[in-house]
Amino acid sequence: MGTNSLPTSERHAEDFSGDELPFSERDSAHLPGHWLLARLGKRVLRPGGLELTQHMLDHAKAEGGDVVEFAPGLGRTATEILGHSPASYIGVDEDPKAAAIVGQIVAGRGHCITANASDTGLPEASADVVVGEAMLTMQSDRGRQKIIAEAARLLRPGGRYAIHELGLQPDTLDTKVKNAIRKELAQSIKVSARPLTAAEWTALLKDAGFEVDWVDAAPMALLNMKRNIADEGIIGVLRIVKNLLKDSQARSRVLTMKRTFTKYKKHINGIAIVAHKLG
Ligand SMILES: C[S@@+](CC[C@H](N)C(=O)[O-])C[C@H]1O[C@@H](n2cnc3c(N)ncnc32)[C@H](O)[C@@H]1O
Incomplete structure (x- = not known):
């Protein structure tokens, strides 16, 4: 059976390719990095990898709860979240193609809306x-404040906000290097x-x-062979x-991306934080 004929609730992030992906019309030289990697077949698009995501979800305690995921992208984490048996799942991605993909992955157990996570x-x-x-890493300072405020608005008191972003280390890193x-x-x-x-991410949440x-943190190993396996x-x-062999621009x-990640590997990482809403 071809992947397109799978019942929608049995589709996974790996089943989507070509025109179904966001920015499919743009050439590889100009695509945003995460969509370039997605076009090549990569599905785990966050800096600390799947293992850090899994630890983060264990601490977020989604079982039996109502879960909202901001910026699910190609829905790889959506599948992990459903594995924690939440009562409900709503994805929020500003890209309509991403929202359509995630909607199919969670069909029958949740849905995904096309909207900005700040509103x-x-x-x-x-x-x-x-x-x-x-997703917070790629926003302006004001943009991420608005998204974090929206997470606080959506959560019930005691509710958990789990983030996994690009980190800088150490906390004392010189501004010029940053x-x-x-x-x-x-x-x-x-x-x-x-x-x-870590101190700056923590302060934003506080x-x-x-x-x-x-x-917790993990090395930024998005393009390392061991992490990818x-x-x-x-x-x-x-x-x-x-x-990759078929696309010289990619x-x-x-x-180029790998050179940058390698150059700064001492100072960048994947950081995950789980915080709860006070009050
Ligand atoms: C780097 S991908 C991350 C995907 C996924 N969370 C993951 O870790 O694999 C970025 C995703 O964030 C979405 N996105 C970025 N900013 C957003 C915002 N302000 N509101 C909703 N979605 C956003 C993009 O459309 C894209 O799907």
Whole structure:
């Protein structure tokens, strides 16, 4: 059976490709980095990898709760969240193609709306858990404050906000180095990227009325072979390599990204935090 004929509730992130993906009309030289990697077949698009996501979800305690996921992308984490048996799942992605993909992955158990996470239109105090990965990093300072405020508005008191983003280390990192990292990341991934230190991420959450319960980090190994075998499986890695061999623009982009990640590997990581709403 071809993947397109699978019943919708049995579709997974790996089943979507080509025109179904966001930005399918754009050439590989100009695609935002995460959609370039998605076109190549990568499905785990957050800096700390699937294992850090799984630890984060264990601490978010989604079982039996109402879950909202900001920016689910291709729905890889949506599948993990459903594995925790939530009472309900709502994805919120601003890209209509991503929202359509996630809608099919969670069909029968939840749905996905096309909206900006800073203004979801969902009812106040309607969620027990809000999850968001690899999405705050790419916002302006004001943009991420608005998204965190929206998470606080959606959560019931005591509800958990789980984030997984690009981190900087150590907390004392020099401002000049931070600025150089931001500039080079933006140039190579072609999306504004503003990673923060653990202290800065924690302060943002505290300012919005959260208390931090758990913090963990993993190396930023998005393009490392070992991480990719763990996250995408051998078949997934072979698919990525095959697609890379066919697309010279994509190869050159990936090499540039990898060079930037390697240059700053001491100072960038994947950081995950679970905080609860006070009050
Ligand atoms: C890097 S991908 C992350 C996908 C997924 N969370 C993951 O970790 O694999 C970024 C996703 O965030 C979505 N996105 C970015 N900013 C957003 C916002 N303000 N509101 C809703 N979705 C957003 C994009 O459309 C895209 O699907």
